[in-house]
Amino acid sequence: MVAALRPGGWLLVEDADTELQPLTCLDEVGPAQRRANRLRRAVRELMTRRGADLRYGRTLPRALRAAGLVDVTAAGCFPVDGWLATG
Structure with missing residues (x-):
């Protein structure tokens, strides 16, 4: 992408x-809610076993700078969704 x-x-x-x-x-x-969390944990475990880096989002700016990009900025959000809060 950088090239x-x-x-x-x-x-x-x-x-x-x-x-x-x-x-x-x-x-x-x-x-x-318990089922939703069990499913999320299972998906995360599967991704990890298959080699996915679940922390990649936070290391991406450093990787882009290391690739020679300048003016790299990052923004993050931590959504807390209540879509299952009522069952």
């Missing part, structure tokens, strides 16, 4: 850092 940039060009990369938000439901108030 494809023209001088002064922009590169936008989005990636998750699922290590920072290990749960889908922060408040396990019922069986639906």
Whole structure:
């Protein structure tokens, strides 16, 4: 991607850092929330076993700088969703 940039060009990369938000439901108030969290844990475990770096999102700016990019900035958010809060 870096080689494809023209001088002064922009590169936008989005990636998750699922290590920072290990749960889908922060408040396990019922069986639906517990199932959602079990599923999330299982998916994260599978991704890890297959070689995914669940912390890649936080290391990406450093990797882009190491590749020679300048003016690298990063923004993050930690969404807390209540979509399963009511069961």
